[in-house]
Amino acid sequence: MTHPLPRRIALGLGAAVLAAPALRAQPASIRIIVPFAAGGSTDAVARLVSPGLTQRLGQPVIVENRSGAAGAIGTDAVAKSRPDGTTWLLTFDSHAVMPVLLPSLPFDLTRDLDPVMLIGGAPYVLATKTDKPYRSLADVVTAARARRDGVSYGSTGNGTIGHLTMIQLQSRTGTSMPHLPYRGGGLAVNDTVAGHIEMMIGSAALVAPHVSGGTLRAVAQFGPTRLPGLAETQTALEAGFDGLTAEAWWGVFAPHGTPAEMVARMNAALRETLNEARARQMMEQTQQARLVLSDPEGLKTFLDAEIAKWSRVVRENNIRAD
Structure with a gap:
């Protein structure tokens, strides 16, 4: 035996049916x-x-x-x-x-x-711990030429733009700078601040807060012009390396x-x-x-x-x- 739905339930179902197209019309994410x-x-x-x-x-x-x-x-x-x-x-x-x-x-x-x-x-920025002797690219190149084991640096991995920039620097100066690839920028920063590596290269976004905080010194920046936040740091172009630019x-x-x-x-x-x-x-x-x-x-x-x-x-x- 079929029983009719109470009127209030039937009205509710009808309203739900009428509302369904509106729900389906919600904009896609x-x-x-x-x-x-x-x-x-x-x-x-x-x-x-x-x-x-x-x-x-x-x-x-x-x-x-x-x-x-x-x-x-x-x-x-x-x-x-x-x-x-x-x-x-x-x-x-x-x-x-x-x-x-x-x-x-x-x-x-x-x-x-x-x-x-x-x-x-x-721009990418080369940075070192503040008690290291490097204050310019010239200092880094001079040390790399004088030391048999070169000057080590960290980056965020093989084939990253930072790594390739340092490869170009070594090629143009005939120096050896052993590369230590890290899985992330934070790890490279930590080891540089701790003095475990001589220097690191990373984007300005990664390095600048540590420079302003006094735990790192910027040695060089690889943009076409100086950043306002790194106004005292030479670009590679100013240091005599024409065309050596690298930007994140x-x-x-x-x-x-x-x-x-x-x-x-x-x-x-x-x-x-x-x-x-x-x-x-x-x-x-x-x-x-x-x-x-x-x-x-x-x-x-x-x-x-x-x-x-x-x-x-x-x-x-x-x-x-x-």
Whole structure:
């Protein structure tokens, strides 16, 4: 025997049915994939921009860390995602070295990803403990020539931009500087502060707080001009090493085939977000960054030049990934 539903239950079910389309119409979340672990500068930049992007795009923006294989795992996830505007990559300078260090990548950087924006860059900085005798690149080169075992330095790994910069310095001066690769910048800083290694190279964002705190001394910076926060530290160019520049940078990419209007919308939202006073201050002071906020073509031109530059250094010096 069939029993009719009480009127209040039937009305409730009807209301739920009517509300269902509205629930399904909720805007889809946007993922910004960071191909490195939480806590690094790339993760920090992604989390800095996500609230502003949520506000401007009208969709929840979620930062997802997919670390491993020098950034290749997270990058591959984006390269294989649907080009529907819901998945984006925010990555670091190692992106430009990846193809030559990891030749068996399951994706092609220039074919499978579309450029969105070059956010900006921060120079690499060579630093030492304050009681060490090195105050300039000239001091480092002189010591490396005089000592049989050279002058050791730490970096965040084989094939990183910092490592490749020091390889160039040794090549141009005919010196030996034994390399000690670390798994993270914090570890390299700790051993430098403790005096276990002579010096280290890292991004200005990593090194500058320790310089201002008095535990490290900046020996040289590798940007085109001096940072305001390191106004007393020579650039490599000023020290006589023309062309020896190296900057950490952050860029945003989309899966290949993402519609141009979606790329333009994300680019505009990023620009507006990073031009806000608080975000700009965080980038310029905490990350020691020079903001660029390029259009997609600007990132493409920049990336092509970076890939060509660092691939040549890797090949000429037979560098291998960790």
